Amino acid sequence: MSDSRVSSVIQEWASAYPSQAHSLNAVTSSQAGSTGQLTQMDMIPYSQSQGMMRGGADDRVAEQMMGLSYLPYSTSCVGNTSNAGSTNHHQSHGSTQQDFSPFLLPSMRGPVPKRSISKDSAEYRQRRERNNIAVRKSRDKARRRILLTQQRAVQLQDENQKLQMRIGQLTQELDTLKHILSQRHLQGAESGAVGESSI
Amino acid sequence: MSDSRVSSVIQEWASAYPSQAHSLNAVTSSQAGSTGQLTQMDMIPYSQSQGMMRGGADDRVAEQMMGLSYLPYSTSCVGNTSNAGSTNHHQSHGSTQQDFSPFLLPSMRGPVPKRSISKDSAEYRQRRERNNIAVRKSRDKARRRILLTQQRAVQLQDENQKLQMRIGQLTQELDTLKHILSQRHLQGAESGAVGESSI
DNA sequence: TGGAATTGCGCAATTT
């Protein structure tokens, strides 16, 4: 019933972005409620600060925000680190990817066996499992964050509407008073203009 | 300099949600600008309307929004359709998943070989490639949508601040006029209270 | 009916 619930989403949202010491001053204000600071932030989730991705094929990401990212890989993915995909995983990727190793400088050679990670090793499986858990956790977090942002947007839109309404009321009330004052002015035949200048 | 650019993000955002015949009436209004309708919408991207997911392991998704989704799979994923993950893909899932086939009703039997899709078949590869393209496209779209929502939120927050400011100004101006009127009232010794009731 | 769009999953490269 009260309005202490208006900015609940914004509260949650704030807790979803622990980094960068929020201002978030005077959230949950009066009436239409909440007007945290926010500034930039909120843009961090995707390709935040560091330029350059890792995988070769990810150059496409650089030109994101445009609708030309999909499209069958341009057949020039030479410098791809470890061929990114999986399909077979185990090894022997099988096809569609030629072997340019003999033409690469030794310093840029392919995926260095790095101490023979040896698949199906106990340690390997353990690492994979931990990563899988981390991935699930991370994605859950991302989903929640997105959801919160959406809800926040909806709420803000709602508040906006209320505020606009309030402005309309105030404006009308102001006009009424001004009219009354002008009437009194004519009636009383006195001086002293209505303070239009101050605001 | 002008304010005709204020709601640009909202415009883009709107175009990112083609479905559900937007109201979006009078966007790009005056002063603080834009206040589209929005309603629910915007919640559609994740597990929109249909209940029930497909993969077996996805039951976890049902209880999302809480922080208990990750955690190593509870070892009771019996009714999983095709074991969801990949790791090996080819076939012979290999490990960690016992075979309960002999205990399942024929109607719930495992992944029916479905005409031996035979890996590395030309048709298979073609289908996979198309799907991969579709996936990239879809994810690009999702990323753009998220970005737009975030920007929209930022913009709405900004507008909110402006509106609150405006309300402050109007309120103050109103107080001033009321004060002036009360003064006149005392001075003129007339009746007629200030119109508090009308608004 | 079939192809495109979604979505969870695991993998591997990178970041943090």
Next chain:
DNA sequence: CAAATTGCGCAATTCC
């Protein structure tokens, strides 16, 4: 070094 991110491809399902 371990956890967190993130792009990728796979497969199941849904949408159209």
